[in-house]
Amino acid sequence: MQLRYQFRVYPTPGQRIRAAKVFGCRRVVWNDALARIKPVKASNKLLGNPKGRSAEGPYLRVPKNLDLAKALITEAKKTPERAFLMDAPAGVLQQALRDLDAAWKAHEDSKTGKRKGPKVAPPRFKSRKDNRQAARFTRSDRWSITGDGKLRLPKIGDLKVKWSRDLPSEPSSVTLVKDRSERYFVSFVVETDPAADILPPVDGDQGIDLGLTRFAVLADGTHIAAPKYLRRAEKKLKKRQRELSRKQKGSSNRDTARTRVARAHAQVADARRDFHHQWSHRLTRENQAVFTETLNVRGLAQTRLAKSVHDAGWAQFVTMLEYKAIRRGRSFTKVDRHFPSSQICSACGHRDGPKPLHVRQWTCPNCGTRHDRDWNAGRNVRNEGRRLLEAAEPSTPGPGAPERQRTG
Numbered sequence: 001m002q003l004r005y006q007f008r009v010y011p012t013p014g015q016r017i018r019a020a021k022v023f024g025c026r027r028v029v030w031n032d033a034l035a036r037i038k039p040v041k042a043s044n045k046l047l048g049n050p051k052g053r054s055a056e057g058p059y060l061r062v063p064k065n066l067d068l069a070k071a072l073i074t075e076a077k078k079t080p081e082r083a084f085l086m087d088a089p090a091g092v093l094q095q096a097l098r099d100l101d102a103a104w105k106a107h108e109d110s111k112t113g114k115r116k117g118p119k120v121a122p123p124r125f126k127s128r129k130d131n132r133q134a135a136r137f138t139r140s141d142r143w144s145i146t147g148d149g150k151l152r153l154p155k156i157g158d159l160k161v162k163w164s165r166d167l168p169s170e171p172s173s174v175t176l177v178k179d180r181s182e183r184y185f186v187s188f189v190v191e192t193d194p195a196a197d198i199l200p201p202v203d204g205d206q207g208i209d210l211g212l213t214r215f216a217v218l219a220d221g222t223h224i225a226a227p228k229y230l231r232r233a234e235k236k237l238k239k240r241q242r243e244l245s246r247k248q249k250g251s252s253n254r255d256t257a258r259t260r261v262a263r264a265h266a267q268v269a270d271a272r273r274d275f276h277h278q279w280s281h282r283l284t285r286e287n288q289a290v291f292t293e294t295l296n297v298r299g300l301a302q303t304r305l306a307k308s309v310h311d312a313g314w315a316q317f318v319t320m321l322e323y324k325a326i327r328r329g330r331s332f333t334k335v336d337r338h339f340p341s342s343q344i345c346s347a348c349g350h351r352d353g354p355k356p357l358h359v360r361q362w363t364c365p366n367c368g369t370r371h372d373r374d375w376n377a378g379r380n381v382r383n384e385g386r387r388l389l390e391a392a393e394p395s396t397p398g399p400g401a402p403e404r405q406r407t408g
Helices: 013-037 065-074 080-087 090-112 234-246 252-286 306-312 314-327 373-392
Strands: 002-010 133-138 151-153 157-162 173-178 184-191 205-210 214-218 223-225 289-293 331-335 361-363 370-372
Touching: 013 065, 013 080, 013 090, 013 133, 013 157, 013 173, 065 090, 090 133, 151 173, 157 184, 205 252, 205 314, 205 373, 214 373, 234 252, 252 314, 289 314, 289 373, 306 314, 314 331, 331 373, 370 373
Parallel strands: 205 289, 289 331
Antiparallel strands: 002 157, 002 184, 133 173, 151 157, 173 184, 205 214, 214 223, 361 370
């Protein structure tokens, strides 16, 4: 199993300049290759489009990477216009062509239906003003980790790394990333043994009802308080945004103010991500099975609750629950969002009908049980998840089971 391990790095001012050159060379190779696939019409400039980026109509067939690498890297370095490509390792530039090929394939598979999910737009031209910059170094670039714990990248130098954990194996590649708040990270791709992450079985399971007032209410009656990181940081974010709006466009002061806004948002996102990691780790460690509802986050994000929905980060939390449960040998089941978890009595199974959101407690007319709305929903999610899990178990062949022969 391949995993990514990410660490913070602290380059010196000189290393930042050299990293910017590597990012720029990669961007130029990407744009040159994309221009052959998506040719820029000369008539666009005459029609009032000075950038000439929009190319309507059919695209050309994607050339092979070997032909592109020879024309756009090897031969281009010999010309005065592209001599600056010597400032970047050859492996980084070749990886840019492979990334473009993967992006184009994802677009084509999305159009033909081979790729599930929403439609993928075609690759676009990259700008030096893009908020995020990245460059992937492969083994051909001969990067290494020095004896004193620094990361040696060709054309950049020895970077100081904040090692928060040990790497489980020898990395196959490393990606240097600069985010919009001008922080630098390195991401290693490593191979791990799936059996090493599986935890011993435990008794118990958990149903989760996600909400806004309380982040989650569990089937055992406990709840997770909503941290509301964005709401707590709104005053600081508004101040930073007002400072940005006062700066003249195109000035260096505006770039500094934009970075401050990005850093304020990054602090909120980092705190929310850490909160999700801690609780997803705890829930998948203490329970053999975890059940939750399938949420229509995209639809809820178009209502008046949009800011609170984005602040909660339900989709990110559910994604963490799912992949951590799979890695640890736990069961994770999503209950259909049309399941009436708030309408059914968890004690007797009586369905009492829909209720407005301001009704937080109700009494079952059949058995007289007094329910907390969210706690009752969490128990119903757990009961429905158990039913779905039991129904799926007979159809899942065990290890070593013979495969059925197809007939007809």
